[in-house]
Every structure is written in structure tokens, then in C-alpha cells.
Amino acid sequence: MDQPSPPKEARIARFIRAHLQEILQNWDAFARSIPAARYLPAATLRDHAAGMLGAIADRLDLPAALPGAAAESPPHDGFESDTQAGQHGAGRVGAGFSANDTVAEFRALRASVMGLWAASEHGRDLGSEDMMRFNDAVDQALEESLQAFFTEKDELAHRFDTLLSATPDLHYITDVDGLVLYANKALAKLLGPPASPAVRQHLGDFAPAFAAQLRRDLRAVAETRATGRGELACTLADGTAHTYRYILLPVINQDGTIDAITGTARNISELKASEAQILRNAYYDSLTGLPNRILFRERLDHDVRRAARTEFALALLFIDLDGFKEVNDRFGHDAGDQLLLQVAQRLQACVRATDTVARIGGDEFTVILNEVSRIAFVEVLVCEILADLARPFSIAGKEVHVSGSIGITICPQDAHLPDDLLRNADQAMFVAKHAGRNRFSYFTPDIRDSASARLRAIDQLRQALARRELRVYYQPIVELASEAIVKAEALVRWHHPDGSLVLPQHFIGIAEETGLIGEIDAWVLAQAVPCAARLGELTGAPFQISVNKSPVGFTRRVIGHGWEEDLALFNSAGARIAVEITEGMLLDDSPGVRDKLARLQKAGVQFTIDDFGIGYSSMAYLNKFKVDFLKIDQSFVKDMHTTNPRGQIFAETIIMMAHKLGLKVIAEGVETASQRDWLRQAGCDYAQGFLFSPATTEERFAQLLQAG
Numbered sequence: 001m002d003q004p005s006p007p008k009e010a011r012i013a014r015f016i017r018a019h020l021q022e023i024l025q026n027w028d029a030f031a032r033s034i035p036a037a038r039y040l041p042a043a044t045l046r047d048h049a050a051g052m053l054g055a056i057a058d059r060l061d062l063p064a065a066l067p068g069a070a071a072e073s074p075p076h077d078g079f080e081s082d083t084q085a086g087q088h089g090a091g092r093v094g095a096g097f098s099a100n101d102t103v104a105e106f107r108a109l110r111a112s113v114m115g116l117w118a119a120s121e122h123g124r125d126l127g128s129e130d131m132m133r134f135n136d137a138v139d140q141a142l143e144e145s146l147q148a149f150f151t152e153k154d155e156l157a158h159r160f161d162t163l164l165s166a167t168p169d170l171h172y173i174t175d176v177d178g179l180v181l182y183a184n185k186a187l188a189k190l191l192g193p194p195a196s197p198a199v200r201q202h203l204g205d206f207a208p209a210f211a212a213q214l215r216r217d218l219r220a221v222a223e224t225r226a227t228g229r230g231e232l233a234c235t236l237a238d239g240t241a242h243t244y245r246y247i248l249l250p251v252i253n254q255d256g257t258i259d260a261i262t263g264t265a266r267n268i269s270e271l272k273a274s275e276a277q278i279l280r281n282a283y284y285d286s287l288t289g290l291p292n293r294i295l296f297r298e299r300l301d302h303d304v305r306r307a308a309r310t311e312f313a314l315a316l317l318f319i320d321l322d323g324f325k326e327v328n329d330r331f332g333h334d335a336g337d338q339l340l341l342q343v344a345q346r347l348q349a350c351v352r353a354t355d356t357v358a359r360i361g362g363d364e365f366t367v368i369l370n371e372v373s374r375i376a377f378v379e380v381l382v383c384e385i386l387a388d389l390a391r392p393f394s395i396a397g398k399e400v401h402v403s404g405s406i407g408i409t410i411c412p413q414d415a416h417l418p419d420d421l422l423r424n425a426d427q428a429m430f431v432a433k434h435a436g437r438n439r440f441s442y443f444t445p446d447i448r449d450s451a452s453a454r455l456r457a458i459d460q461l462r463q464a465l466a467r468r469e470l471r472v473y474y475q476p477i478v479e480l481a482s483e484a485i486v487k488a489e490a491l492v493r494w495h496h497p498d499g500s501l502v503l504p505q506h507f508i509g510i511a512e513e514t515g516l517i518g519e520i521d522a523w524v525l526a527q528a529v530p531c532a533a534r535l536g537e538l539t540g541a542p543f544q545i546s547v548n549k550s551p552v553g554f555t556r557r558v559i560g561h562g563w564e565e566d567l568a569l570f571n572s573a574g575a576r577i578a579v580e581i582t583e584g585m586l587l588d589d590s591p592g593v594r595d596k597l598a599r600l601q602k603a604g605v606q607f608t609i610d611d612f613g614i615g616y617s618s619m620a621y622l623n624k625f626k627v628d629f630l631k632i633d634q635s636f637v638k639d640m641h642t643t644n645p646r647g648q649i650f651a652e653t654i655i656m657m658a659h660k661l662g663l664k665v666i667a668e669g670v671e672t673a674s675q676r677d678w679l680r681q682a683g684c685d686y687a688q689g690f691l692f693s694p695a696t697t698e699e700r701f702a703q704l705l706q707a708g
């Protein structure tokens with residue numbers, strides 16, 4: 001049987017297979033004109049072309065591959081890239097080809113084959129059925145490729161949309177005018193539905209007030225091709241205020257043109273709020289909201305510089321509350337906080353918006369008064385502040401009273417450097433406080449001199465402690481009935497390097513202010529306890545030494561003061577030590593003070609009320625707290641036989657009252673025999689003073705004791 005002649009279409013298939021290498025050489029030249037093809041290696045492109053040509057040839061070989069076959073079996077809707085052409089089209093998406101590039105690629109294939117066919121012996125058959133079938137096969141492959149290409153693109157877009165819509169950030173693609181080509185879910189929500197499907201929304205529509213800013217930025221990105229960045233503080237349609245940080249990137253086409261801009265915008269409102277909070281914490285006092293010390297210093301620097309350029313002066317006020325600690329102690333720390341807040345409000349209400357009120361420490365405030373034309377105005381304002389602070393405060397339904405001590409310094413009159421001004425105002429405040437509180441004091445050079453002298457004294461006292469220049473002296477206390485030395489008072493002396501012996505009244509005040517008193521009191525106690533034991537051995541009977549304990553040591557934390565260490569010493573000494581305290585101490589009903597007194601009493605320590613009769617008139621504390629001795633203040637003793645006979649009456653009354661309460665009485669400052677005789681006759685138990693002996697060293701004291 002005769003073999004049927006091969007179908008006509010096989011001719012071109014055979015032609016393709018036979019001339020594949022030449023076709024591919026032609027193809028190379030065409031392919032170079034396809035923009036995206038430039039980014040693929042030549043070998044890869046040729047492999048693709050060879051694969052496609054092979055598939056087209058195979059298709060032409062099929063008997064079913066008749067003209068119009070593609071039209072008869074159109075790719076179904078859910079196109080799957082299962083043919084060679086389909087796979088090719090889907091792959092082109094990943095390779096960065098546009099649809100036009102893909103079309104161009106097929107055109108190049110067609111032209112490569114047709115060019116060679118025309119040049120071959122078949123040249124005259126260009127319009128032949130072979131050619132028509134070939135063109136149909138290429139068209140069909142192209143259609144399959146494009147279908148796959150677009151399906152892949154849609155899927156990719158969907159995947160990107162899913163990815164970009166999974167974040168709260170705004171992602172967008174716009175044209176160069178800002179008309180939105182793509183908006184992720186977050187942005188679409190902000191933009192709301194478009195007015196009409198035919199009208200594109202503008203990126204700035206979600207914050208209309210900033211549309212102009214966005215337009216400018218978009219234009220700049222399109223013109224400069226540089227990435228644009230910016231921040232947008234805006235109010236959204238729901239009335240909430242937000243800040244967005246955005247980025248705009250030009251999408252540069254392969255031909256170098258820009259017709260789209262893409263980017264993201266992130267809502268940084270929380271970040272901004274926490275940045276603002278950090279800034280507030282760094283520069284503002286969290287309790288009162290006033291500028292803190294750091295911001296105050298910055299403002300002072302700035303205001304001083306500005307004042308130097310004008311004819312105006314600047315006044316700096318340093319305000320320290322009086323009696324604030326008592327508010328904390330009596331009403332609690334929260335009440336203290338409330339008070340500070342109300343003080344801040346009152347101070348702020350006194351000054352102009354251009355002035356600064358700052359809280360620079362616990363109960364310390366400063367006020368910078370700018371553009372001061374007359375100092376008299378400052379004084380008027382300061383009086384107003386004092387009056388305002390002295391008005392009662394209402395805290396948790398209770399009336400609370402404080403006052404203020406104010407130091408004033410003027411720039412440039414007193415100083416023109418911020419540090420000096422602050423120091424001046426502080427020193428002037430110190431003077432106001434020590435002059436009785438609830439008043440003001442101007443800075444003067446004298447104040448500076450005495451403040452420097454005070455600082456020098458503090459420094460010297462510190463050194464005295466370190467160099468062990470302090471000594472304990474003991475003053476005999478005699479029993480008036482027998483005139484025998486039965487006790488001693490330990491008194492501290494300072495052997496100054498200049499050879500002088502400094503009495504406590506010249507340094508205890510500074511020691512109390514600076515807290516060094518704790519160290520001094522503890523050191524005196526540590527000397528007195530073994531001394532009492534030694535003197536006891538000498539006399540063969542327990543010997544008692546009184547030590548002074550500063551109220552500061554009971555009420556505050558003081559330097560070098562280990563309360564527990566003291567207590568161990570007191571415990572070991574028991575009644576060999578008596579503690580001299582002031583009436584004020586017993587009136588202090590704060591738990592800290594009461595607890596310390598009770599612990600001392602438990603240790604067996606006896607108590608002497610020092611300077612009795614010159615302090616508080618209330619004696620109710622004598623009923624509450626067990627005291628052993630009353631010490632009549634030396635002012636009564638001194639007055640006894642001089643101009644003021646009332647001294648005798650007071651002394652007599654004190655002695656009588658003490659005895660009725662079961663207490664012993666010590667008179668101090670006894671200098672004359674007549675004072676001694678009178679006291680003895682009035683029933684006073686003990687006396688101390690120059691008549692018997694000044695305070696002296698332990699050795700000398702021991703000699704006195706032995707001499708009887």
C-alpha cells in the first residue's frame with residue numbers, strides 16, 4: 001500500500017527543525033530589540049526560542065492542527081499554563097517581561113522563520129497554506145502565552161495585595177499626579193469608597209489638608225527621580241489626629257520613563273507620643289508639670305543672653321517652702337505632693353506667660369522674671385507670691401499652711417552668668433530663711449561673703465572630722481547636798497589647727513545644717529561610753545555621763561549616723577549614759593522620733609530635758625514620756641541675783657514641779673557661790689558650772705574625781 005504523502009504543514013515543521021540554528025541566529029538579532037530580553041542571558045533566550053519553535057513544529061505536525069483549531073478550542077477561563085506556550089507566558093512574568101515584550105518575542109520568532117523561509121527555495125510560497133498554518137500556530141502559541149502571562153500577573157498582584165494588606169501600614173502606587181493606581185486595604189479604608197468607579201482617588205484624599213504637600217512631594221520625586229520622604233500630621237475624617245511618616249519611590253520603567261510612584265506610609269502617632277513623653281520626662285517635672293532643673297537652666301541661659309541685648313534687667317527668684325517637711329510628716333507624702341502641685345499653680349498664676357516658673361528640687365522653685373524695667377516691680381510681685389503661699393491650702397478637705405522664703409538676684413546688676421545668678425539667689429534665700437522665714441532677701445555682696453565663709457567653715461569642719469581634731473571634754477556635775485562630783489556632761493571641743501579651742505556653739509549649727517552632726521554625736525557617744533566605765537572603776541560605783549543628741553539626728557537621715565550602731569552602744573552602757581534632749585524633741589509626735597526615743601528608753605538610757613523652761617510652754621509631754629532629769633537653763637541661774645529676780649521664781653517653780661513629778665533637777669551655768677547656795681536651799685539636786693569646774697579632759701576630770 002502506498003504511503004500517504006506527508007501533510008503540507010509538515011513541510012514548514014521540517015523546515016524549522018532543519019534550519020533551527022539559522023533561525024536562532026536571526027532570532028538573536030530580533031530579540032535584542034525587546035527591552036526585557038536585554039536582561040536575560042543570550043543562551044537562555046535561545047533555549048526558550050528553540051523550545052517554542054519545537055513546540056510549534058510539533059503542533060504543525062499534528063493532523064488535528066488545522067487552521068482555526070485554536071479558535072475551536074479556546075483556552076478555558078481558569079487558564080492553566082500546561083502547554084509549552086502557557087508555561088512560557090507564565091514564566092515571562094517572573095523574568096520581568098511586559099505583555100508587549102512577550103508579543104514582541106513571538107513577532108521575532110515569526111519573523112525569524114519567515115525571513116529564512118522567504119530566502120529559501122520556498123520563497124515564492126509566502127502566501128501558501130504552509131505559511132498560513134504556521135502563522136495560525138504562532139498566533140495560538142502567543143494567545144496561550146499571553147493568557148498564562150495575565151493569569152500569572154493577576155495571581156501575583158493578588159499575592160502582593162494579600163501581603164501588603166496584612167499590615168496596618170499604608171501601601172500605594174499612584175501615577176505621577178498622585179492618583180491612586182493601587183491602595184492596600186489599610187489605605188483603601190482611609191480613602192473610603194470612590195465617588196464613582198470612573199474617577200480615581202488622590203493619595204492626599206485621606207488627609208485633605210495635606211494634599212498640597214503630597215502633590216509637591218510627588219512632583220519632586222517624578223522630577224528628580226530621588227526617593228521622597230516626609231511626615232504628615234493630619235486630622236482624619238473621624239476627627240482623630242495622627243502623624244504619618246511616608247516614603248515615595250519613583251517606579252522607573254525599562255525605557256527610563258516614570259509614570260508611577262509607589263511607597264508606604266506608617267502611622268507614627270504612638271512613636272511621636274512616646275517621643276514627646278520622653279522629652280517631657282527629660283525637661284518637665286512629672287508631679288507639677290513645671291520645667292525641671294535642666295529646662296530651667298536652658299531657659300536661664302537663653303533669657304540671660306537675650307536680656308544682654310536689651311535695656312531690661314532679669315530677676316531670678318529662688319523660693320524654698322518653709323515647714324514643708326511637717327506637711328509630709330503630718331498629712332502624708334501624697335498630701336505633700338498635692339501641696340507642691342498647688343504651690344506650682346499659685347506661682348504660675350503670679351507671673352506672665354513669658355516668665356518661667358520651675359521646680360528644681362523637693363520644695364525648691366525658681367522664677368525667671370524677664371524684661372524687668374524697675375526693680376520695685378519685682379518686689380511687688382515677690383510680696384504677692386509670699387502672700388499667696390501663706391494663704392491656706394486645702395488638701396483632702398484639710399487646711400494646710402506653709403510659707404516661702406525667697407532669694408532675689410538681679411541680672412546684670414548682681415551677676416551676668418547663669419551659674420552665679422543661681423548661686424546668688426540660693427544664698428539670698430538662705431538669708432531669708434535664717435532671718436525667720438516667710439520673707440524675701442535681695443542678694444548682696446555681703447551675703448556672698450558670708451556664704452563663702454560658711455562654705456569654708458563647712459569644709460574645715462569636714463577636715464576636722466577626718467583629721468580627728470575634735471576632742472571630748474567632760475564637765476563635772478556635782479551633787480549640791482554633798483558637793484561631790486557624781487556625773488559629767490560630755491562636751492565636744494574642736495582643737496583648731498590655728499591652736500585655738502573652738503566651742504560647740506561655733507560649729508554645731510553648721511554641723512546640723514550639713515548633717516555632719518550625726519557623725520559628731522556618734523563619735524562623742526563612742527568616747528563617752530568607755531569613759532563612763534573607766535570613771536566608774538575609779539570611783540567604785542556606776543558613773544553617769546550625759547551626752548547631747550541633736551534633734552536633727554532623730555528627725556533626719558544624717559551623714560555618718562548609724563542609728564543601729566548607736567543603739568548597740570546605748571545598750572551596752574544602760575544607765576551609765578543619759579541623753580540630753582530638747583523639749584521640742586518630745587513635742588515631735590512623728591512615729592520615727594517616738595520609735596527612736598522608745599528604743600533608747602528600753603536600752604535603760606536616762607533622759608535629761610536640756611534648757612528647760614525657755615522653749616515650749618506645753619509640759620503635757622512630761623506626762624507621756626518618762627524623763628529622769630530637768631536641766632534649768634542657765635539664763636534663769638544667771639538672772640537669780642541680778643536685775644531679774646523673776647529668775648529665782650522660775651527656778652523655784654521648776655524645782656518644785658520636777659520634784660512633784662519625781663524628777664531630779666540640774667542647774668547649769670552656776671558661776672558664783674551665792675547661786676550655788678540659793679539653789680541648794682531651793683532644793684535643786686545637782687549643779688554644773690565654772691564655780692565647780694569648766695569642761696576638761698578625761699585625765700584632769702579623773703584627778704578632780706579622785707581629789708573629791
Ligand SMILES: Nc1nc2c(ncn2[C@@H]2O[C@H](COP(=O)(O)OP(=O)(O)OP(=O)(O)O)[C@@H](O)[C@H]2O)c(=O)[nH]1
Pocket residue numbers: 287320321322323324325326328332333334335336337340361362363
Ligand atoms: N511629698 C513630697 N515630698 C518631697 C518631695 N521631694 C522632696 N520632698 C520632701 O521635702 C522635704 C524638704 O525638706 P526641707 O526643705 O528641709 O523641709 P522644710 O520643712 O520645708 O524645711 P525648711 O526649708 O527649713 O523650712 C524633705 O522632707 C523631702 O523628703 C516630693 O516630690 N513630694
